[in-house]
Amino acid sequence: KLGIEVTKEGDFAKWYQQVVTRSEMLDYYDVSGCYIVRPLAYFVWQQIQEFFDGGIRNLGVKNCYFPMFVSSRVLEREKDHIEGFAPEVAWVTRAGSSDLAEPLAIRPTSETVMYPYFAKWIQSYRDLPLKINQWCSVVRWEFKNPQPFLRTREFLWQEGHCAHLTKDEAMVEVRDILELYRRIYEELLAVPVIEGVKSEKEKFAGGVATTTVEGFIPTTGRGIQGGTSHYLGQNFSKMFNVVVEDPEATGAERPKLFVHQTSWGLSTRTIGVMVMVHGDDKGLVLPPRVAETQIVIVPCGITVKHTDEERRKLYDACLDVAHQLKQLGLRVETDLRDNYTPGFKFSHWELRGVPLRLEIGPKDLEKQSVLTVRRDTFAKQPVSRSDIETAIPALLETIQKDMLVKARKTMDERVKIVLDWENFVPTLNDKCLTLIPWCEREECEEQIKERSSRDSLGDEPEDDKAPSMGAKSLCLPYNQPAEPPIVPGQTKCIQCGHEAKRYALFGRSY
Ligand SMILES: O=C(C[C@H]1NCCC[C@H]1O)Cn1cnc2c(c1=O)CCCC2
Numbered sequence: 001k002l003g004i005e006v007t008k009e010g011d012f013a014k015w016y017q018q019v020v021t022r023s024e025m026l027d028y029y030d031v032s033g034c035y036i037v038r039p040l041a042y043f044v045w046q047q048i049q050e051f052f053d054g055g056i057r058n059l060g061v062k063n064c065y066f067p068m069f070v071s072s073r074v075l076e077r078e079k080d081h082i083e084g085f086a087p088e089v090a091w092v093t094r095a096g097s098s099d100l101a102e103p104l105a106i107r108p109t110s111e112t113v114m115y116p117y118f119a120k121w122i123q124s125y126r127d128l129p130l131k132i133n134q135w136c137s138v139v140r141w142e143f144k145n146p147q148p149f150l151r152t153r154e155f156l157w158q159e160g161h162c163a164h165l166t167k168d169e170a171m172v173e174v175r176d177i178l179e180l181y182r183r184i185y186e187e188l189l190a191v192p193v194i195e196g197v198k199s200e201k202e203k204f205a206g207g208v209a210t211t212t213v214e215g216f217i218p219t220t221g222r223g224i225q226g227g228t229s230h231y232l233g234q235n236f237s238k239m240f241n242v243v244v245e246d247p248e249a250t251g252a253e254r255p256k257l258f259v260h261q262t263s264w265g266l267s268t269r270t271i272g273v274m275v276m277v278h279g280d281d282k283g284l285v286l287p288p289r290v291a292e293t294q295i296v297i298v299p300c301g302i303t304v305k306h307t308d309e310e311r312r313k314l315y316d317a318c319l320d321v322a323h324q325l326k327q328l329g330l331r332v333e334t335d336l337r338d339n340y341t342p343g344f345k346f347s348h349w350e351l352r353g354v355p356l357r358l359e360i361g362p363k364d365l366e367k368q369s370v371l372t373v374r375r376d377t378f379a380k381q382p383v384s385r386s387d388i389e390t391a392i393p394a395l396l397e398t399i400q401k402d403m404l405v406k407a408r409k410t411m412d413e414r415v416k417i418v419l420d421w422e423n424f425v426p427t428l429n430d431k432c433l434t435l436i437p438w439c440e441r442e443e444c445e446e447q448i449k450e451r452s453s454r455d456s457l458g459d460e461p462e463d464d465k466a467p468s469m470g471a472k473s474l475c476l477p478y479n480q481p482a483e484p485p486i487v488p489g490q491t492k493c494i495q496c497g498h499e500a501k502r503y504a505l506f507g508r509s510y
């Protein structure tokens with residue numbers, strides 16, 4: 001594997017492609033838009049799964065598995081939810097040499113697969129709440145340019161689907177799940193996110209409200225939807241007749257209540273965001289929490305002057321330190337290949353994002369110390385062998401924390417409050433997101449997208465294969481800026497002049 005031949009700032013698209021392939025996270029596949037998730041990336045996904053499974057178990061959610069095939073009759077049950085997406089649905093029409101009687105869709109998401117069975121399984125309010133989740137892949141035949149992890153025609157995700165007796169119970173769960181998504185990004189992937197609610201235009205049309213964690217890619221200045229948790233209200237339960245008798249009702253007739261539902265999803269897009277945020281010109285930079293190999297130990301400073309005995313002593317020291325650290329549960333590799341130079345080995349493991357390297361040479365052996373080298377900052381620090389068991393775990397924790405702090409500082413610097421329209425597009429062009437006093441009207445959002453695209457491209461039409469230059473609303477952040485305050489009846493929307501309700505996060509996006 002060669003190193004990375006371009007710089008992140010110089011040619012981001014090529015940089016990203018080389019980082020994900022040459023770090024051995026992913027490989028291209030001969031079906032366009034499909035990719036192979038290799039062990040280094042799959043390990044990250046497994047860490048996410050373990051964390052999330054623990055979190056949802058505490059919320060009373062159980063894992064299950066539904067078939068991937070959806071009959072057209074069932075898929076089209078939810079008209080408006082599906083018609084906007086119809087072009088993305090992949091269909092099986094043949095088995096062997098004979099056509100299927102009716103074509104079967106491959107699930108693009110599983111609402112229509114599951115909810116007829118919710119109706120069957122849920123009779124009494126005692127059957128509530130029903131809380132299930134499945135880990136699976138879905139297929140969406142996207143036409144925009146595919147990108148590894150970020151936009152692929154098949155992707156791994158989890159989709160949770162719950163039914164509750166009351167709206168309040170459902171809304172609490174929506175936020176509990178969103179908090180787990182925030183923690184996955186911030187505590188596992190060291191990626192800061194902005195939590196909020198989607199606008200009417202951007203929310204999931206089948207639901208009542210969509211909450212989201214929004215990421216930010218500094219190199220392009222674009223926002224990216226990181227995970228969504230929806231309050232579906234009673235839309236789907238009315239569509240699929242998921243009803244229970246009203247437990248509060250007295251007397252003979254027992255009025256039926258449509259259940260209140262939620263659905264929530266997070267995909268392998270998480271991995272792409274992590275790569276883009278932390279990677280550098282030497283390649284991948286992995287947060288220790290999700291790194292398959294957290295530490296690599298490399299013997300150094302051996303020359304032809306040294307005897308085989310001295311070389312062996314050095315290798316033994318590397319193996320001893322590795323053993324010590326494995327005892328602590330750390331994930332350690334020793335690179336004792338004698339056909340490569342230390343420098344070659346440093347590049348090899350830097351490309352693969354290993355968070356911490358330990359170098360041990362003859363002098364280190366004498367001094368009973370090792371030299372630590374951080375992947376994120378390249379900072380070097382000697383550590384005496386006697387301190388290894390406390391210093392190394394602490395250093396990994398420091399790397400994990402520092403990576404989040406650095407990424408959050410970058411994101412915070414690139415989110416600008418914009419109070420006048422003339423500063424809106426220039427701020428986008430500075431690779432920033434904007435927080436604007438906004439009226440929340442759907443037609444205003446259309447105008448913002450249109451005007452910001454025109455102001456960026458002149459009258460050139462948009463290429464729908466390329467990422468849009470128009471800005472969209474990313475979310476209405478729960479954490480609203482305090483200054484300058486939005487004064488009801490006074491503060492105006494910067495685009496249309498109507499009364500501003502809240503600050504909205506707007507930006508170019510993936
Ligand atoms: O998938 C959802 C809503 C919901 N699905 C379950 C997980 C959470 C959340 O993403 C929205 N959605 C997106 N994309 C598509 C569809 C769709 O419903 C259906 C058809 C193909 C493309």
Ligand SMILES: [Mg+2]
Nearest residue numbers: 085088140142
């Ligand atoms: Mg889509």
